[in-house]
Amino acid sequence: MNYTDYEVQDFLKDESFVAWVKRNDPDLNDFWEKWLANNPEKAAILEEAAQIIRSTHYDSVHQLTSQEYIMLYENVLRKSDLNYNKEERRKTVPIGLIAAASIILSVLVLVGIWRSPGLNERKSVVVYESVIKEKKTSNGQKLSFKLPDGTKVILNAASTISYSVPFMRENREVKLEGEAFFDVVEDRKKPFTVITSNFSATVLGTSFNVFAYQNETEHTLSLLTGKVKVESPYASNDGPQILEPGHQIKFDIESNNFSRQTFNPQLITGWKDGIITFKDADFAKVISTLERWYGVEIAIINENKMKERQFSGTFEKKSLEHVLQVLSFSGGFSFSIKDKAVIIEFSD
């Protein structure tokens, strides 16, 4: 090995060199400073390699919020104390007593969001400690996972799903804010219920899409297979609605009304395969969809010059720039994108 023959890419592979660039280690400093003094003609090469090393960063950086930072620390301390005490006790107290004690000590955690109707009748002696689990996406993210019963869930951007663990005691219940696609594993004894801010949907085993963003005025459930029962305490319609495959039920937040129609599956569930489809969508809908999808904020200039019109189009795994380019032709606007900020400007 002879450093004098090294090119940029050789230095980039060299552990000692990389460590010198990254760390303030007296031994490495000593060697490399001496070497550099003896080989001043190599300074440019060294500098370039060092710059490449130092400019390498994660594209997306994720950190705990300070609240999460504190909570995690406290949880670790509390739970390791619990573990420790358990160990201690096991040495001295007979197992029967521990079992009895832990049943008595178990606490049933009741959380307000689980609006379970039969709660008062259910005064059984056996109690469970239940924990609420939450899965969350921000703008521009998607997440797919399976619930403990095997049900497949694909969560669209800016959405939250929560459920209690253990999951399958009597009902399978999840609470949704935002949009998700469900492929529910059939279990005739344990119906599966999705609760949104406006309605709840109960199924046995089906696949369907729920669209329930807080900032949207129409929430929908679109059924692909199986059967769904949809109910809402707010709806002016009579009784629960039973939906057949290929149909969509829409809850209008202003009129508190359910209405039904058929739907185009690609239009509704295309998002899970990276496809955005607009069909006769108004401008506000286009903007809110793009903001969620690409995780950007869109500002509009001269909105009053915008002509009332509807947008249609299908985009499969396209960049925001491409989508806006296409929409700008028919929409009569110009746009600029700078990082996560988008400006749309209408002109006469």
Place this chain on the structure above:
Amino acid sequence: MAVRNRHQEQIGEYSIVSKTENHPLHSSDQEVWKRFVQGDELAFAHIYRLNVNLLVNFGRQFTNDHELVKDVIQDLFIRLRHPNTSQKVVKIKSFLFKCFYRDLIKRMDREKTFDDAFQQDSFAITMSPEHTLINQQLDCLKRHHLSESIEKLSVRQKQALLLFYYEDFSYKEIASILDMKSVKSARKLVYRAISKLRSVINPTFLKVISIILLIYPFGT
């Protein structure tokens, strides 16, 4: 010429100077770990502070599931705090990364967290310019070419480059974290990534390009 950035603030470094004697900040990884195993809460607080966000960030490159990442980290720390823990640890950061990686993959497997679309752009690298640059030799054009060729690397190769350059792990540590058979495999991974970038970083390449541009300025 300042090749090293002396005032570089590195979260993962343990050489931060403290005036208090016998303070964990003052000691080597082995000493900090020894105190931690003996139940020194100060040592745990130190380990937590320096590593928790590094682990969160590393985990979030594999999955969008923030809660899952937090859960795995929490369980890992609880397990390490168990009084029977007696692992020998030379470098705390790489030890934590190794345990965490193994636990996270296991949990993602069990909970079937999968996301094909996400897998493709995990461990994305950005070549962001430094603020403290004195003479900027890596010009914009080159940086642009570099970013473009980095995008074409495999996820595994990007992972290795980030662990090597950003996280400051040795080949040996990378092999151990990513559960590779030998140090050689880690070396190979980094070598291959760099040779894919070679056409961009090789100075003669750019010289040739600029000569061509000088001779044929309008591409005739």
